[in-house]
Structure formats: structure tokens, C-alpha cells
Amino acid sequence: MPHSIKGFKSGCKMSTGFHKLLFDISEALITDELAALKFLSLEHVPMRQLEAIEEPKAFFEALQKKGMIEAGSLSFLKELLFRISRMDLLAAHLGSSREEMERELQIPGRAKVSAYRQLLYGIAEDLTPEDVKHVKFLLQEQIPKNKLQDNASMLKVLLEMERNGIIKEDDLAVLKDILKGFRADIKKKIDIYEGKKKENDSKEKLHYPLSVCPAGQGAEVETPHMPVESYKMKNNPHGYCVILNNHIFKNPYEAREGTVKDGEAVKRVFKWLQFETAEYMNLEAKQMYVKVKEYSRKDHSNMDCFVCFIFSHGEKGKIKGADHEFVNIKDLVSCFSGSNCPSLAGKPKLFFIQACQGSVGHPAVTVKEDFSGHFETDATPLNSIPDQADILVGMATVEDYECYRCTETGSVYIQCLCDKMELLCPLHKDLITILTEVNKEVGRRVLNGWKQMPKITSTLRKQLIFQIP
Structure with missing residues (x-):
């Protein structure tokens, strides 16, 4: 099993001019402006990560790590x-104007700040200090009082409402009910937003592609x-x-x-x-099997789910022990079939494997590298999984190919998965949606001239939505 160390430098080093610009x-x-920028970026950077940022430079570094801004790509x-x-900074440093941005953001797909977050930010800007006091007073029974102190801005209040599930993208009823008594004009803005959202959702359903059977083979109808x-x-x-972690x-x-x-x-x-x-850490092959078997024999009656991460080298269909x-x-995976682990029957069993699927580099079709650092490969794919329900296996890469791990910050796949979990679980996104986002994010990168494409194999029968404490 070949094992290669790949140290490579970014093909898009940030110029001195770019750093000076930031x-x-x-x-x-x-x-207050930093707080606004963080709020507007919540769809792209996890809340927990943003909360730790206290200065603009750290915020811009976080955006760079997420690929949201880089030299030559400053639209966000x-x-x-x-x-x-x-507008002063927009004109002086980025050569743009209000009129130009208004035209630009009218183009479908250009705006990266969602209509929902734009709405909330606009509400926070429109409310007077007295209005904010009213909102805090009316939320006393739903949000801890220490989160509603006098110095808490409306943006912080909105964040707490989101964190507590009081408001979300498709449910602003509580916020409307609060505002209708003293700011009917803002309540109307929410009505307009909801009307547009409903209209857009209807358009999406209308244009959803339907499968069509060839003539003579029967017709498929929309369900x-x-x-x-x-x-x-x-x-x-x-x-x-x-976590079975072989270092x-x-x-x-x-x-x-x-x-x-x-x-x-x-x-x-x-x-x-x-x-x-x-x-x-550092288990031999037999020890890995024994450890997984040990967990399959536990009583999971009072559990909802089982999760297993495996980090090692490997070959196609196999994991290497220390x-x-x-x-x-x-x-x-078979240890957790319905017959081998009856207390988890009907419950989701999740396996995430960071290991190469072979020794081949996946060809890249893009020309710009967007990841730097020293990378290694973990030269193994899934041959097959048991034909059982409620099992999901997430692989770092498809069959026959390598996957990549940064010697300083961890593997591309696992780090992206954890980032997306922190970002999307609070938005109540289901696991398949999150893993699809991981596929998109990892798949867009070029690593030492090669690509990496994760794989999802699932027999889940229901949506899996992780609950946020």
C-alpha cells in the first residue's frame, strides 16, 4: 500500500496588497459593525466560531479559511x-458604489447573505432603543434574563431567539406577534418577506423536474x-x-x-x-474489530443513535491497524445489523471513515488551488455494506482514490464535516443535506493538483436531524 507525503504550497498566495486591503x-x-458583519455571515461561518471573534482581522481570517474571500474574489x-x-469603504478600497452593488445583487445567485438574514438585520437597524426594550420585556418568559440585559443589542436578542428556536427562516410568527403592537410597519415587512418566500417556494415546486417514461411503457405521475x-x-x-484513531x-x-x-x-x-x-488510539486490526463488537453488544435501548468515526490508513474495502x-x-459495519445489535434496530447507525480508497490521485479540472499546508494521504473504499436499514457510511473519498490530511490542522473531510455540523445543525438541517454540503465543499478544492470526492452510502429510512441543546 503506497503511502506518500505531499507538502504543497497554495497556488493563490495572498499578495501584500490583499493583506493591506483587509x-x-x-x-x-x-x-457594532463587526457584530453586524458576523450576524450577516452566519450562513457561512458557524455561530460558535463567530462568537469567539473579537476583532475584524480575525473575522476576515475566518472568511478566508471558508473560501468566502480571497485575492481576486471579493464579491462577498x-x-x-x-x-x-x-459605502465609503466600498468606494475607497474596492472601487464600487451603491448603484453598482444594487445592480449586481439583483442577479440571481449573486447575493450570499440570505433574504432571511437581510430581513433580521434590517429589523435590528430599524428598531429604536425604546422598541428594543419592548421586545426584551415581551421575551422575558422565553429567554433567560441574563441574555436580555440592558446592553444587549437587538442583534444579540435575535441570535438568542434563533438559538432558542423561537424564530427560524420559515417561522417568524412570534417576532411578528411581538412587533405588531408597537411597530406595525416592521411587522408588514415580515409579511412581505413571507409572501415572497411562499411565491419562490411555489415556483421551485412548479419547476421541479418530473420523470417521464417513454411512450408505451406507462406514464409516471407526480406524487x-x-x-x-x-x-x-x-x-x-x-x-x-x-472514535478509532490510528496515529x-x-x-x-x-x-x-x-x-x-x-x-x-x-x-x-x-x-x-x-x-x-x-x-x-492506535489499535491493532483485531483490537479495532473487538472494540466495535464491544459497542454492538451494549444495551442501546435508551439511546437514539450510534456514531463511529474511523481514522487510519487503508486499502479498498479495508482499514489498516497499527x-x-x-x-x-x-x-x-455488520456488527450493527439488526440481528447483531437488536437494541439499535430501527435506529440510525452512522460510520464516518477517513482513509484512502486506493492510491490513485483524483484528476482536477479547476486551475486554482485554494488550500495550503502539508498534506498526506491515507492510502481505503467501501466494497459494500450490509443490506440493512438505518445505516449510513460516509467515506472521505470514492473507490480507488486517495484522500488528504493536513499535518497541522487535520483531514480535509473530517474538518469540513465538523464545520458543517456546527453551521447547519442549529438551522435544523438533516444529515444527508449536511453531507451533501460537505461533498460540495471538499469537491471544489484542488489539493496538490488532485481532487477529492467524498461518498455517502445510506439506507436511512427517515430524516436524521440532530437536536441542539
Whole structure:
């Protein structure tokens, strides 16, 4: 099994001029404006990450890491400055104007700040200090009082309403009810937003492609939209999250630097999601199988779900133990079939595997690298999974190809997965939607001239939506 170390430099190094541009804009922003920029970026950077940012430079660094701004691609930065009405910075540093931005953002797909977040920000800007006091008073029974202190801005109040599930993109009833008594004009703005959203949703349904059968083979008719059932996620903890993390191998040259960062990221996210997490390092092949078998024999009656992450080297259909022996992925997953683990029957079992599927580099079709650092490969894919319901296997890459791990920050796939979980779970997105976003994000990158394409194999029968504590 070939194992190569790939250290490569970014093909789009930030120029001195680009850094100076961000520095100059940072220096011109005040605290309230930074709070506004963070609020407007919530669809792109996780709330927990944004909360830790206290200065504009750190905010711009976060946007760079997410690929939202870079040298030669400043449309999102322009939009943000336009949204907070810093036309002076827009003109002086980015050569744009209000009129130009208004035209630009009319083009479908150009606006990266959602209509929902634009609406909330506009409401916060329109309310007077006295209005904000009214809102806080009316929310006293729904939000902890320490979150409604006198110095809490309306943006902070809106964030708390989102965090507590009081408002969301398709449910602004409580906010409307609060505002109708003293700001009927703003309540009307929400009505207009809801009307446009309903109209757009209707258009999407109208243009949804229908399958058509060739003549003579029968006609397929459109079926009415039915709500998708969700798995129950009511227990605390929801289940075990087990991490098998192979860092050190018998051959010292095979050490997987950066994998510790993956373990830390997974533990952080799944502890937040109310799972009981446990990490096991450097297991031999037989020990990996024994550990998975051990968890399959536990009583999961009071659990909702089971999650297992496996980080190692591998080959097609196999995972490498620290002793250089292999264990079949199929054998590990089979431990959780309905017959082998009856207390999890009908409940979701999730496996996420960071390991190469072979030794081939996936050809790239784009020309610009957007990731820097020292990368290694984890040269293994899924041959097959048991034909059982309620199992999902997320692989870092498709069959026969390598996947990449940064020696400093962790693997591309796992770090992206954790970021998307933190970003999208609070928005009540289901797991398949989140993993599709991971596929899109990882798939767009060019790593040392190669691409990486994760894979989802699922027999889940319902939506899986993680509950936020």
C-alpha cells in the first residue's frame, strides 16, 4: 500500500496588497459593525466560531479559511460592506458604489447573505432603543434574563431567539406577534418577506423536474409532496460516539500527523450534540474489530443513535491497524445489523471513515488551488455494506482514490464535516443535506493538483436531524 507525503504550497498566495486591503478595512470598522458583519455571515461561518471573534482581522481570517474571500474574489466582502452601509469603504478600497452593488445583487445567485438574514438585520437597524426594550420585556418568559440585559443589542436578542428556536427562516410568527403592537410597519415587512418566500417556494415546486417514461411503457405521475418522517432524538445522551484513531504505526514513517486534530474536532462537535464520546488510539486490526463488537453488544435501548468515526490508513474495502494488519469495513459495519445489535434496530447507525480508497490521485479540472499546508494521504473504499436499514457510511473519498490530511490542522473531510455540523445543525438541517454540503465543499478544492470526492452510502429510512441543546 503506497503511502506518500505531499507538502504543497497554495497556488493563490495572498499578495501584500490583499493583506493591506483587509488591514485598512479592519482598522476602519467599529465594534457594532463587526457584530453586524458576523450576524450577516452566519450562513457561512458557524455561530460558535463567530462568537469567539473579537476583532475584524480575525473575522476576515475566518472568511478566508471558508473560501468566502480571497485575492481576486471579493464579491462577498463587497456585499457585506454594502449591507452595513459602509459605502465609503466600498468606494475607497474596492472601487464600487451603491448603484453598482444594487445592480449586481439583483442577479440571481449573486447575493450570499440570505433574504432571511437581510430581513433580521434590517429589523435590528430599524428598531429604536425604546422598541428594543419592548421586545426584551415581551421575551422575558422565553429567554433567560441574563441574555436580555440592558446592553444587549437587538442583534444579540435575535441570535438568542434563533438559538432558542423561537424564530427560524420559515417561522417568524412570534417576532411578528411581538412587533405588531408597537411597530406595525416592521411587522408588514415580515409579511412581505413571507409572501415572497411562499411565491419562490411555489415556483421551485412548479419547476421541479418530473420523470417521464417513454411512450408505451406507462406514464409516471407526480406524487403530492409528503413530509418526511424523522428519527426520534429524545434521549440524553443520544448515543455513543466512538472514535478509532490510528496515529502511530509500527513503521514510524506511516505516522498520521494531524489526526489528533480530527479527534478533537469530532469530540467537540458530538459532545455539543449530547453524545457520549470515547476515543481509542492506535489499535491493532483485531483490537479495532473487538472494540466495535464491544459497542454492538451494549444495551442501546435508551439511546437514539450510534456514531463511529474511523481514522487510519487503508486499502479498498479495508482499514489498516497499527500492526499493519487489515480489518474489513464490511465486518465492522455488520456488527450493527439488526440481528447483531437488536437494541439499535430501527435506529440510525452512522460510520464516518477517513482513509484512502486506493492510491490513485483524483484528476482536477479547476486551475486554482485554494488550500495550503502539508498534506498526506491515507492510502481505503467501501466494497459494500450490509443490506440493512438505518445505516449510513460516509467515506472521505470514492473507490480507488486517495484522500488528504493536513499535518497541522487535520483531514480535509473530517474538518469540513465538523464545520458543517456546527453551521447547519442549529438551522435544523438533516444529515444527508449536511453531507451533501460537505461533498460540495471538499469537491471544489484542488489539493496538490488532485481532487477529492467524498461518498455517502445510506439506507436511512427517515430524516436524521440532530437536536441542539
